[in-house]
Amino acid sequence: MVAPIRIAQFLPYVMPHAPGAPDIVAEKYIRMAAIEFCERTRCWRHLISVDLTDQTTEAMIAPYYAAIHEIEYASFTSEFSQKRALTPTQFSDVSKEYRPSLETGQPEYVTQTNPNHVTVLPLAAGTLELSVFLKPRMGQQFGPGELGDPIQDDFNVVPDFLLTQWGEAVACGALSKLLMVPQQRWTDPKMGGFYLTKFERACDKHFSQSIRGQQRKAKRTRFSFM
DSSP, X not given: OOOEEEGGGGHHHHGGGSTTXXXXXXXXXXXXXXXXXXXXXOOXXXXXXXXXXXXXXXXXXXXXXXXXXXXXEEEEEETTEEEEEOEEOOGGGSOGXXXXXXXXXXXXXXXXXXXXXXXXXXXXXXXXXXXXXXXXXXXXXXXXXXXXXXXXXXXXEEEHHHHHHHHHHHHHHHHHHXXXXXXXXXXXXXXXXXXXXXXXXXXXXXXXXXXXXXXXXXXXXXOOOO
């Protein structure tokens, strides 16, 4: 199971190479690098099944600290229909006849409504099964939050596997940006370019591994989430 960890846990990978950089600045670039790594490699796949009711307009399908990058697959089952694949689409691209404010019917589309919520169009009660690619979330949220620390940004976290499996790659991405900040004690464009090359190679390598892994799987026509 994926668990969130504070971005500060990446600092030992970054700070020795950017002496003098404030932690808060380094954490900003670590989060940016983690987001880019997830977008480019599609390393964070999330499978989920949710029940939609007649009163449901949308469903939260990703952790609070994550945003949906891409909907890979979605299907819908109800008492009135067998499992059917849904077409992922942008809400603004769906014609008005499928907007939630109009008469409902059997869903044909699934669309993202905010960073970690989706809805089906037309609206209907049933079971929605999804495979989505996620990424860490931008923005801030302070308060009691999920991690129980009222003075920490709840969104300043990433999934633990990014550190255990790809900590060095994410650190290279962070350093490629951090060292390019102009006119600072830690500014070093030459080393920034060096780490950018390493980050680009890591993204290409892990994306290729992800694609090969998917190709090795049997042809997928149904997902089992139970």
